[in-house]
Amino acid sequence: MRMLLPLTISLMSVAFCVTAQEKPGMTAIDMLNVPGLSDPQLSPDGSALAYVFGESDWEANKRINHIWMKRLPDGEAFQMTFGEEGETSPRWSPDSSHIAFLTEREDDERNQIYVISANGGEARVLTDLDTAPGSLSWAPDGESIYFLANIPKTEEEKKKDELKDDVFAFDNDWKHRHLWQVTIADGTVTQVTEGDFSINSYDVSRDGETLVIQRAPSPLLDDSFNSELYVVDIAVNSWRQLTDNSQREGNGELSPDGSMVLYVSDTNSHGENYYDRNLFVIPVTGGEPQLLLEDMPYSVMDATWSQEGEAILFSANTGVRSNVFKVGVPSEELTQLSNGDHALGGWSYLPEIDAHVATVSTATNPGDVFQMRDGVVSQLTNAFDYVAQDFWLPRQEAITWEGADGETVEGVLYYPRNFQEGQRSPLIVQTHGGPRSSDKLSFPGARVFVQLATSHGWFVLKPNYRGSTGYGDEFMRNQFGNYWDQSHLDVITGVDHLIAEGLVDPDRMAKMGWSAGGHMTNKIVTHTDRFKAASSGAGAANWLSMYSQTDIRLHRGNWFGGGPWTEDAPIEQYWEQSPLREAWKVTTPTLLLVGEEDARVPAPQSVEFYRALKVNGVETELYMAPREGHGWRELRHQLFKINKEMSWFEKHVLGQDYEWESAPESEESDEPETESAD
Numbered sequence: 001m002r003m004l005l006p007l008t009i010s011l012m013s014v015a016f017c018v019t020a021q022e023k024p025g026m027t028a029i030d031m032l033n034v035p036g037l038s039d040p041q042l043s044p045d046g047s048a049l050a051y052v053f054g055e056s057d058w059e060a061n062k063r064i065n066h067i068w069m070k071r072l073p074d075g076e077a078f079q080m081t082f083g084e085e086g087e088t089s090p091r092w093s094p095d096s097s098h099i100a101f102l103t104e105r106e107d108d109e110r111n112q113i114y115v116i117s118a119n120g121g122e123a124r125v126l127t128d129l130d131t132a133p134g135s136l137s138w139a140p141d142g143e144s145i146y147f148l149a150n151i152p153k154t155e156e157e158k159k160k161d162e163l164k165d166d167v168f169a170f171d172n173d174w175k176h177r178h179l180w181q182v183t184i185a186d187g188t189v190t191q192v193t194e195g196d197f198s199i200n201s202y203d204v205s206r207d208g209e210t211l212v213i214q215r216a217p218s219p220l221l222d223d224s225f226n227s228e229l230y231v232v233d234i235a236v237n238s239w240r241q242l243t244d245n246s247q248r249e250g251n252g253e254l255s256p257d258g259s260m261v262l263y264v265s266d267t268n269s270h271g272e273n274y275y276d277r278n279l280f281v282i283p284v285t286g287g288e289p290q291l292l293l294e295d296m297p298y299s300v301m302d303a304t305w306s307q308e309g310e311a312i313l314f315s316a317n318t319g320v321r322s323n324v325f326k327v328g329v330p331s332e333e334l335t336q337l338s339n340g341d342h343a344l345g346g347w348s349y350l351p352e353i354d355a356h357v358a359t360v361s362t363a364t365n366p367g368d369v370f371q372m373r374d375g376v377v378s379q380l381t382n383a384f385d386y387v388a389q390d391f392w393l394p395r396q397e398a399i400t401w402e403g404a405d406g407e408t409v410e411g412v413l414y415y416p417r418n419f420q421e422g423q424r425s426p427l428i429v430q431t432h433g434g435p436r437s438s439d440k441l442s443f444p445g446a447r448v449f450v451q452l453a454t455s456h457g458w459f460v461l462k463p464n465y466r467g468s469t470g471y472g473d474e475f476m477r478n479q480f481g482n483y484w485d486q487s488h489l490d491v492i493t494g495v496d497h498l499i500a501e502g503l504v505d506p507d508r509m510a511k512m513g514w515s516a517g518g519h520m521t522n523k524i525v526t527h528t529d530r531f532k533a534a535s536s537g538a539g540a541a542n543w544l545s546m547y548s549q550t551d552i553r554l555h556r557g558n559w560f561g562g563g564p565w566t567e568d569a570p571i572e573q574y575w576e577q578s579p580l581r582e583a584w585k586v587t588t589p590t591l592l593l594v595g596e597e598d599a600r601v602p603a604p605q606s607v608e609f610y611r612a613l614k615v616n617g618v619e620t621e622l623y624m625a626p627r628e629g630h631g632w633r634e635l636r637h638q639l640f641k642i643n644k645e646m647s648w649f650e651k652h653v654l655g656q657d658y659e660w661e662s663a664p665e666s667e668e669s670d671e672p673e674t675e676s677a678d
Helices: 005-015 028-032 155-162 221-226 385-390 450-455 473-479 487-500 516-527 543-549 554-560 571-576 579-585 603-615 635-654
Strands: 036-042 048-057 062-071 087-092 098-103 112-117 134-138 144-150 177-183 189-191 198-204 210-216 228-233 238-241 249-254 260-267 273-283 290-292 299-305 311-317 322-328 334-336 343-350 355-361 368-373 376-379 396-402 408-414 425-431 459-464 504-514 533-537 590-595 620-625
Touching: 028 450, 028 635, 036 087, 036 343, 036 355, 036 368, 048 087, 048 368, 062 087, 062 098, 087 134, 098 134, 134 198, 144 198, 198 249, 210 221, 210 249, 228 249, 228 260, 249 299, 260 299, 273 311, 273 473, 273 554, 299 343, 311 343, 322 343, 396 487, 408 450, 408 487, 425 487, 425 516, 425 635, 450 459, 450 635, 459 487, 487 504, 487 516, 504 516, 504 635, 516 533, 516 579, 533 635, 543 554, 543 571, 543 603, 579 603, 590 603, 590 635, 603 620, 620 635
Parallel strands: 177 198, 273 299, 425 459, 425 504, 504 533, 533 590, 590 620
Antiparallel strands: 036 048, 048 062, 087 098, 098 112, 134 144, 144 177, 177 189, 198 210, 210 228, 228 238, 249 260, 260 273, 273 290, 299 311, 311 322, 322 334, 343 355, 355 368, 368 376, 396 408, 408 459
């Protein structure tokens, strides 16, 4: 198979032609109006592509998704669905004649399953459920669709809700999620699994006779780490447990000959947690799992069997890139099938026609769909051609430097529009969330406003600090037992590298990040005063209180040597690692942003840090976004974040005003009065 590299190079060359500097830079509105393309689904016969295409609707204050289709190889892409609330999750029938999808239409109280002919026309509703379905999958015979949905409330529970007799038990206000099946002919819904457990994921065997199910004690996030894999014989409803290790297994899939089950888990060969996501196979009759590619330094994203089962195809995070690989079973011979400066999304493989499909994000393309089939790579959509044609886009490159302990660290550097050799420019350092993640050579999303910042003359550095994935277990597990060992030093040494290279002005630097990137920002401002401004989004400040507040606790124990509530608990380690402990050291003007309904890094974490900074006389402001969870989704909230962070940095680092952008239908600035944060 040919690699994707020639295509990515050709895409990049479009933007960096001689007329590039004459193009306008992207504004905040331009970035927020870039469409989203996701969930590419190739029809089983390879004749057509369906995908989700979302555009910003400023009146609705959100992105509205619709399903689009393109006939292959040369048809024009066209919109298939037009519902006011949008549509998601297109799934082809086995004979490629119909597409199932999720939407909420006029008479629906929540999402339901609809089916539409591949030739177009009116969609037909299949379900009328009390709870929203998800994870659609056609049965191989095409006569029904499997899906996951929560158990509906009983009539007694509904009556209590109407009477406001609705006191609930904390952490127990949920219903189990189970597997269901709906027939295409008449919409009959059948519950496939039942019991005191929840189904997190499932896979239907190619012959339709067997299910591989990931089963957990509850739908709570923490309980996903106590999930196990089961094989279910559908005809007789017999269950066989395959794993018993209190670790999280996913992507379970039966081999074509029915002898093995493939799965992915962030464990090692001994079943210990907090490792890069690895490939495993286990006999369908049970036994010891086999870890494939034990020494591979990459983190597996998704995986599936080949047509004959002699190999496994998988996508993997390789640091600042992601690519597709093939590994022989049982030979473990590894072959890399794609290469290039890109990040893949929505990858899937159709073994019957030996075809890969994925979105490919590059420096100049947010993620059009590509296909790799019969040794030929082809671009299937051109939704984002306008971006490189209409706008100046920043040069980006992968860089490496030496960490404080001599380890090689990698990151992505974006150059300012006015860059000149020998002239130093201001710098914004952006640290990614996770922390088990990595920043890649790709088109940055609007929330981090790289295109806007570089157009205004800033360098932007995204360091893949210690704790990031794609660099092997040792690199990622540096945070195991001691969160702030090398990770924050990797950020500082990356900055020092850019200063030593003569690129960055050491007196004009800002720091920002969200989630784990916010944790990092909180730590950095207690560690150094070199940054003249900082913005912490959904950042943890007090690891002790964070343990009680968050919806996921397992990794906190990994980072600090155990939970904080047991006898001989490592309380000192939790407090020692908390930025709040050293808040008295902070002098950097620090902006704080958080979603009011954030369950992952709850708002009280930002409140604690804000209070500490205020008491110590540090210039700070805290903004909460109503209705928002861990990531801000509403368009006006995203626009506020861009405006506020850019104005904060321009004011405190460059000593100048920033002109706020308004939503398209608004003539007035949305800039708040700063004293409202008090």
